[in-house]
Amino acid sequence: MDPFFEIPLVRDGAPRNRARSFAAQLKAAILDGKLRPGTQLPPTRKAPTFFGVSRNTAAAIYDELLSAGYVVMRQGSGTYVADTLPNIAPRPKSEIDHSSKFRFNEFWIRPDVTAAMGFWRDSPTTHKNPVIDFRPALVDSRLFPFDVFRRVSSQQLRALERKPAAFKSPQGNQGNHSLRNAIVEHIALTRAVVCDIDDVIVTSGAQQAFDLLARVLVTPNETAVAIEDPGYPPMRVAFAAAGARVIPVAVDDEGLIVEKIPADVRVICLSPSHQFPLGLTTSMRRRKALVAFARANNAVIVEDDYDGEFRYAGGAMEALRTAGAADVVFYVGTFSKCMLPSLRTGFIVAPDWAIKTLVAAKNCMDWHCPTPMQIGIAGFIAEGHLARHVRKLRQIYRERRHVLLKNLKQHLGKWIEPLPSFYGTHVAAVTRGTLDCDRIAASLAEKNIKIHSLSRYFLGEKSLSGFVFGYGAVTSDQIEDGIHAMRKTIASVSD
Amino acid sequence: MDPFFEIPLVRDGAPRNRARSFAAQLKAAILDGKLRPGTQLPPTRKAPTFFGVSRNTAAAIYDELLSAGYVVMRQGSGTYVADTLPNIAPRPKSEIDHSSKFRFNEFWIRPDVTAAMGFWRDSPTTHKNPVIDFRPALVDSRLFPFDVFRRVSSQQLRALERKPAAFKSPQGNQGNHSLRNAIVEHIALTRAVVCDIDDVIVTSGAQQAFDLLARVLVTPNETAVAIEDPGYPPMRVAFAAAGARVIPVAVDDEGLIVEKIPADVRVICLSPSHQFPLGLTTSMRRRKALVAFARANNAVIVEDDYDGEFRYAGGAMEALRTAGAADVVFYVGTFSKCMLPSLRTGFIVAPDWAIKTLVAAKNCMDWHCPTPMQIGIAGFIAEGHLARHVRKLRQIYRERRHVLLKNLKQHLGKWIEPLPSFYGTHVAAVTRGTLDCDRIAASLAEKNIKIHSLSRYFLGEKSLSGFVFGYGAVTSDQIEDGIHAMRKTIASVSD
Numbered sequence: 009m010d011p012f013f014e015i016p017l018v019r020d021g022a023p024r025n026r027a028r029s030f031a032a033q034l035k036a037a038i039l040d041g042k043l044r045p046g047t048q049l050p051p052t053r054k055a056p057t058f059f060g061v062s063r064n065t066a067a068a069i070y071d072e073l074l075s076a077g078y079v080v081m082r083q084g085s086g087t088y089v090a091d092t093l094p095n096i097a098p099r100p101k102s103e104i105d106h107s108s109k110f111r112f113n114e115f116w117i118r119p120d121v122t123a124a125m126g127f128w129r130d131s132p133t134t135h136k137n138p139v140i141d142f143r144p145a146l147v148d149s150r151l152f153p154f155d156v157f158r159r160v161s162s163q164q165l166r167a168l169e170r171k172p173a174a175f176k177s178p179q180g181n182q183g184n185h186s187l188r189n190a191i192v193e194h195i196a197l198t199r200a201v202v203c204d205i206d207d208v209i210v211t212s213g214a215q216q217a218f219d220l221l222a223r224v225l226v227t228p229n230e231t232a233v234a235i236e237d238p239g240y241p242p243m244r245v246a247f248a249a250a251g252a253r254v255i256p257v258a259v260d261d262e263g264l265i266v267e268k269i270p271a272d273v274r275v276i277c278l279s280p281s282h283q284f285p286l287g288l289t290t291s292m293r294r295r296k297a298l299v300a301f302a303r304a305n306n307a308v309i310v311e312d313d314y315d316g317e318f319r320y321a322g323g324a325m326e327a328l329r330t331a332g333a334a335d336v337v338f339y340v341g342t343f344s345k346c347m348l349p350s351l352r353t354g355f356i357v358a359p360d361w362a363i364k365t366l367v368a369a370k371n372c373m374d375w376h377c378p379t380p381m382q383i384g385i386a387g388f389i390a391e392g393h394l395a396r397h398v399r400k401l402r403q404i405y406r407e408r409r410h411v412l413l414k415n416l417k418q419h420l421g422k423w424i425e426p427l428p429s430f431y432g433t434h435v436a437a438v439t440r441g442t443l444d445c446d447r448i449a450a451s452l453a454e455k456n457i458k459i460h461s462l463s464r465y466f467l468g469e470k471s472l473s474g475f476v477f478g479y480g481a482v483t484s485d486q487i488e489d490g491i492h493a494m495r496k497t498i499a500s501v502s503d
Numbered sequence: 504m505d506p507f508f509e510i511p512l513v514r515d516g517a518p519r520n521r522a523r524s525f526a527a528q529l530k531a532a533i534l535d536g537k538l539r540p541g542t543q544l545p546p547t548r549k550a551p552t553f554f555g556v557s558r559n560t561a562a563a564i565y566d567e568l569l570s571a572g573y574v575v576m577r578q579g580s581g582t583y584v585a586d587t588l589p590n591i592a593p594r595p596k597s598e599i600d601h602s603s604k605f606r607f608n609e610f611w612i613r614p615d616v617t618a619a620m621g622f623w624r625d626s627p628t629t630h631k632n633p634v635i636d637f638r639p640a641l642v643d644s645r646l647f648p649f650d651v652f653r654r655v656s657s658q659q660l661r662a663l664e665r666k667p668a669a670f671k672s673p674q675g676n677q678g679n680h681s682l683r684n685a686i687v688e689h690i691a692l693t694r695a696v697v698c699d700i701d702d703v704i705v706t707s708g709a710q711q712a713f714d715l716l717a718r719v720l721v722t723p724n725e726t727a728v729a730i731e732d733p734g735y736p737p738m739r740v741a742f743a744a745a746g747a748r749v750i751p752v753a754v755d756d757e758g759l760i761v762e763k764i765p766a767d768v769r770v771i772c773l774s775p776s777h778q779f780p781l782g783l784t785t786s787m788r789r790r791k792a793l794v795a796f797a798r799a800n801n802a803v804i805v806e807d808d809y810d811g812e813f814r815y816a817g818g819a820m821e822a823l824r825t826a827g828a829a830d831v832v833f834y835v836g837t838f839s840k841c842m843l844p845s846l847r848t849g850f851i852v853a854p855d856w857a858i859k860t861l862v863a864a865k866n867c868m869d870w871h872c873p874t875p876m877q878i879g880i881a882g883f884i885a886e887g888h889l890a891r892h893v894r895k896l897r898q899i900y901r902e903r904r905h906v907l908l909k910n911l912k913q914h915l916g917k918w919i920e921p922l923p924s925f926y927g928t929h930v931a932a933v934t935r936g937t938l939d940c941d942r943i944a945a946s947l948a949e950k951n952i953k954i955h956s957l958s959r960y961f962l963g964e965k966s967l968s969g970f971v972f973g974y975g976a977v978t979s980d981q982i983e984d985g986i987h988a989m990r991k992t993i994a995s996v997s998d
Contacts, residue, residue, distance in 0.1 A: 107856030169649035212869035350874035374707035379845035
């Protein structure tokens with residue numbers, strides 16, 4: 009009896025997937041011993057009868073089996089199951105618990121590190137009610153012009169195809185020339201940052217920018233790095249991972265308190281336009297003091313400008329990295345907020361004296377960012393789509409911000425007070441009296457309202473309590489509903 | 504006189520770029536003082552006359568200028584150049600030479616590090632004659648089915664668009680689910696590596712895989728890491744950057760000499776299928792000894808399987824990371840060779856006990872790889888295009904390999920002898936007598952023939968001399984021409 013009739017070949021999936029599915033099933037049958045060594049496979053011309061696939065498809069399947077060592081070809085005779093099979097067994101769990109024997113770099117298993125990097129990880133929610141998500145720095149991808157991005161990306165890929173063949177990254181480790189060019193224009197217009205394309209390094213989002221800067225700027229177990237407190241946990245982890253001595257420095261209503269930075273600090277990390285998470289803008293006085301500190305102490309500044317494109321009225325100020333501070337400021341920007349975080353594209357504008365060294369490290373980390381992503385974003389900017397999208401988002405966010413501030417005042421004004429914030433997509437509010445914000449946030453989570461208590465952003469003393477209200481991913485209606493629910497929850501716990 | 508007539512607005516570029524160009528020119532005119540504070544800008548309805556752009560375009564330009572602080576809007580009156588301008592000046596070189604004051608992490612400025620990472624950097628060539636490029640691990644991008652990849656990527660992006668909005672990486676830091684699924688199938692068929700999608704982490708090419716492994720597996724200034732010598736310099740740098748004590752271990756015709764690995768080594772890096780650069784396959788005896796060493800010494804193995812998809816007749820062997828060694832082997836694969844290096848996509852198959860820790864580090868490094876790249880490659884694999892492309896390349900490479908070996912024997916057999924090699928896209932050949940290979944390679948470079956002398960791959964004692972012949976980016980005709988030229992050059996120096 010033909011052994012093939014005993015193999016339950018399942019014809020599932022689309023026709024185009026059938027070949028792979030059959031190959032996998034034949035492989036399994038060979039490993040299981042259902043097809044014994046030496047068994048001849050049906051000739052490919054009989055494949056339509058045996059397998060219900062074309063002769064060409066069968067040839068492709070046999071070729072895969074051959075190259076993986078499952079079958080052998082005998083000249084003029086046919087295809088046979090190999091005598092010596094690949095040494096494959098169903099995946100076992102590790103036979104030895106090597107984890108108890110091998111010692112990891114302990115940094116990566118510290119609970120504070122894994123907690124900080126799990127920062128954006130979603131907490132489980134019941135999906136009976138839609139979630140109202142006030143977490144900061146979220147982006148509503150429904151607003152993104154996918155169709156335009158798809159078209160531009162395709163055009164750019166087509167242009168790439170016509171370029172001469174070469175292994176080397178056509179654009180170099182520093183980033184695609186056309187993208188760096190587009191970045192220079194984009195930040196000149198939206199952030200008044202004047203720089204040259206030679207000053208720009210493309211990174212895989214702001215997170216890789218922090219990681220890259222940390223590796224180059226920090227001498228392990230030596231360099232002291234001052235970080236705003238409260239601040240952005242994943243940035244702290246990048247510097248700690250590089251071996252920095254991380255020193256939390258408090259923030260007041262003028263921003264980072266420069267006078268509190270110890271003199272031996274060599275790197276200062278902050279978000280001066282829109283302090284994360286408090287939302288404050290660092291005052292001009294503090295900015296001047298900061299640059300003076302850096303120059304006097306042989307230090308440098310890392311400016312995280314994650315949402316500076318969205319600027320509203322009031323006390324808005326340009327980036328810290330103006331021409332006047334180009335010698336000491338590393339400016340980090342990202343397309344996560346103004347486009348999509350899943351594109352994983354950001355950049356550093358670095359002092360000219362540091363570029364070469366940063367590029368060496370980027371090279372070691374991953375050579376460069378994927379070319380199709382870089383040219384797609386470059387085209388999107390060059391054709392004016394980013395400027396248009398930012399204008400659109402700015403209008404939407406302005407409206408949401410207005411609704412949020414109005415409702416905060418009207419319904420929660422008794423308990424919390426918003427801090428002034430002129431940028432981005434979140435506003436923080438601090439408690440007027442005592443209020444257990446962690447408990448309130450936990451209680452709201454049960455009602456599918458996600459909001460962060462300020463406490464989770466502190467490394468040192470929790471000098472403030474309150475909430476962060478992100479409005480990147482909530483509609484105006486959701487903002488109203490969310491604040492109403494908060495009012496009830498707060499009223500129930502504070503009475 | 505209207506000040507606008509004194510501004511030489513240049514109408515260059517495509518219409519769609521004109522708005523940006525005009526905005527930049529107006530900005531420059533304001534900064535230069537040609538448009539003085541308080542000057543009223545023409546009303547947008549007059550824009551066609553003044554600027555030759557539509558009213559809408561002019562509104563967009565003004566909006567950019569407004570949001571960047573160059574102009575102010577006065578209600579019911581119009582748009583005026585702002586009194587207080589953004590503090591922008593033409594980009595100066597750093598006013599202070601901060602580089603002499605700031606201390607980098609010295610690792611990144613060491614000459615050996617920058618040299619090793621400049622490994623693939625192109626040397627200048629005269630372009631009178633076409634270049635014959637024998638450097639190893641090159642890929643001929645002309646063979647890549649760009650049209651298919653473009654279509655699949657577009658389809659995948661369209662599907663992504665329809666997914667619900669969320670900030671969080673829809674796929675998690677470990678990599679897109681559909682890509683990991685496709686990887687599991689791909690390596691099962693081509694490399695007989697059996698694993699589960701939970702064992703796979705997607706990385707930005709093999710280089711990020713090495714960097715990621717180095718950060719997690721190495722305790723800085725403590726962990727000893729054995730690396731094949733000769734070996735792959737960028738991998739060595741990744742481990743050294745993480746603070747490893749890098750220990751070069753010699754290779755013989757059976758591969759890495761396991762008996763020479765010091766007992767305190769905790770990580771062993773090698774390319775067992777196709778040793779880089781010698782091309783040898785590690786013998787079964789050595790493989791067993793290696794796994795036994797790892798188990799006995801609480802060590803792990805990093806297997807670099809960069810071109811295992813291209814397997815020819817003879818002594819080919821499956822991957823070291825079979826089910827039987829799943830507890831100690833970290834398998835690193837890449838789509839750089841079988842697709843394109845500029846896609847920057849690779850992966851690690853890790854022991855189950857290590858996944859969580861690797862994901863924490865990946866998270867810190869850049870969250871995850873760009874979603875559009877991941878889903879594009881996943882679709883390309885799932886629809887069978889990768890298998891087809893690999894089959895096509897395998898045929899082409901087989902032919903080139905044949906031509907290369909024939910010509911090496913016929914024309915250079917007097918001086919050099921090819922080492923056995925059953926995989927990939929390069930063959931190494933060692934000298935029979937004494938031959939100054941560095942000098943010959945330099946001399947050939949002047950004739951636009953690029954070839955690497957083996958010497959550049961050694962970290963310790965240069966125990967072999969010879970050349971590496973890569974055939975990824977040369978046609979059969981070029982191979983013949985290149986070998987002929989080498990014969991002449993070698994004959995001229997060795998007589």
